[in-house]
Amino acid sequence: MNIVVLTGAGISAESGVPTFRGADGLWEGHRVEEVATPEAFVRDPHLVHHFYNLRRAKLLDGTIHPNPAHQALARLAASKEHRLFLVTQNIDDLHERGGSPDVLHMHGELLKSRCTECGAVADCREDLGRASVCKACGHLDCLRPHVVWFGEMPFGLDEISVAISQADLFVAIGTSGNVYPAAGFVFLARQAGIKTLEINLEVSEGTRIFHESRRGRAGDLVPQWVDELQ
Ligand code: BJW
Numbered sequence: 246m247n248i249v250v251l252t253g254a255g256i257s258a259e260s261g262v263p264t265f266r267g268a269d270g271l272w273e274g275h276r277v278e279e280v281a282t283p284e285a286f287v288r289d290p291h292l293v294h295h296f297y298n299l300r301r302a303k304l305l306d307g308t309i310h311p312n313p314a315h316q317a318l319a320r321l322a323a324s325k326e327h328r329l330f331l332v333t334q335n336i337d338d339l340h341e342r343g344g345s346p347d348v349l350h351m352h353g354e355l356l357k358s359r360c361t362e363c364g365a366v367a368d369c370r371e372d373l374g375r376a377s378v379c380k381a382c383g384h385l386d387c388l389r390p391h392v393v394w395f396g397e398m399p400f401g402l403d404e405i406s407v408a409i410s411q412a413d414l415f416v417a418i419g420t421s422g423n424v425y426p427a428a429g430f431v432f433l434a435r436q437a438g439i440k441t442l443e444i445n446l447e448v449s450e451g452t453r454i455f456h457e458s459r460r461g462r463a464g465d466l467v468p469q470w471v472d473e474l475q
Contacts, residue, residue, distance in 0.1 A: 246326070246474070249405075249412045250318060251430055252333040252340070255419020255446060259312045259464040262304070262337055266421050272296060281394045290375060297390040298372040301355050304337055305370060314418065314467035315343030321471045322346060330408040332401070334420060334427050336392050351399040351427065353392035362387040399426060409433045416442045416470075419463050422450030431455060444470065 254264035263269050265277045272280065275296075279285060286293045303309065322329045322345055331348050333340055336355040340348045358369035358377070365381035369391075377388040393399050409415060415434035422428040431454045434441050443455040444466045452458050459466050 246414060247328050247330070247408075247412045248321070248414045248416065248474075249330045249332065249408050249430075249434070250321075251415070251417045251420060251427060252318075252331070252335060253418070253420025253427070254335060255421075256314050256333075256463045256467070257312075257335055257337055257339050258419065258446075259314070259462060260337075260339055261309050262335075262339070264419075264421075266423060278395060281392070282396060283394050284396075286389060286394070294372070294374050294390075297355065297392070298374075301370070302372070304355060309337070309339070311339045311343030312464045314463035315339050315345070317468040317471040319344030319346075321474065324475065327474060330405075330412070332405055332408075334424070336390075349401045349404065351393070351401055351405065353390070353400065355390065355392065357391035358388045359391040360384065360387050361389055366391050402426060405430065406433060409439075410437050412437070412439050414440045414442065416444065417449075417451070417455070418444045418467060420445070420449065422452075442470075 258264050280293055280296045318331060321327060331340065331345055332351055333348055334352045336353055338356055356369055357366050358373055359366050360379040360381060362379060362384040363382040365379060367380060373388050375386045378385050379387055409430060417431060428451060431441055431451050441455045443452060443458045444463060446462060
């Protein structure tokens with residue numbers, strides 16, 4: 246079976262990465278929409294760098310680990326019976342650390358920087374700031390997190406729509422269905438006539454569109470679902 250899985254912040258919640266829109270989804274009193282825009286970065290680069298520096302440092306401090314949901318998807322990717330196309334909205338690297346070999350990060354990656362002068366993308370495990378220098382072109386004050394903010398084009402959209410059009414099953418895990426175009430993938434899947442499944446702790450914006458919704462923690466339900474497929 247060809248399976249497309251879309252993951253969101255909920256899959257990393259049990260690993261200790263906060264979601265965006267949950268009860269603890271505020272960051273120092275800011276909503277994500279206030280810091281995750283190109284306009285916010287121009288207006289207050291220090292604030293936006295600080296937001297990502299804290300999240301990067303947390304991801305690397307040794308307390309955050311992949312959970313059974315990440316590991317189950319890696320098991321599915323290794324299965325000989327199924328072909329998995331894994332796309333995540335998350336910028337953490339927990340799918341990779343959990344063993345998934347191919348992950349499309351449609352909203353970018355926290356452990357990469359991008360140069361606004363020359364476009365070079367580089368590994369980044371330390372704080373970024375206005376004093377950061379691009380190693381590729383030597384410019385000062387030109388590095389930004391390699392992430393997709395509101396109003397910017399997510400990565401890999403053509404590849405994702407081809408994968409959905411060729412799939413037998415679309416599964417969304419731990420995403421609230423608030424942010425497009427990811428929230429629209431279930432509509433693409435329905436148009437393609439394929440089965441759709443949601444795994445989420447709560448009712449999401451898209452729940453009624455899915456053929457089936459399973460309610461509970463990803464760390465419990467994703468391994469169960471992968472076991473059913475084997
Ligand atoms: C658990 C769990 C557990 C918890 N187990 N589950 C009007 C209509 C339609 C679109 C627009 C509109 N106005 C503007 C737009 C476009 C805009 C948009 O969607 N805005 C909305 C606010 C309306 N989108 C964009 O701008 C995008 N670009 C774009 O549209 O380009 C133009 C284009 C045109 C045509 C075609 C295609 C494109 C870009 C969006 C970029 C989003 N960026 C962010 C930040 C990334 C960097 C960072 O991390 O800081 O991405 S915002 C933030 O939200 C982040 C996430 O990836 C994204 C989605 O959040 P997610 O993953 O769903 O998390 P939560 O917190 O919302 O939900 C968690 C879920 O988990 C909950 O449901 C819980 O129940 C569940 N859960 N614990 C299972 N243990």
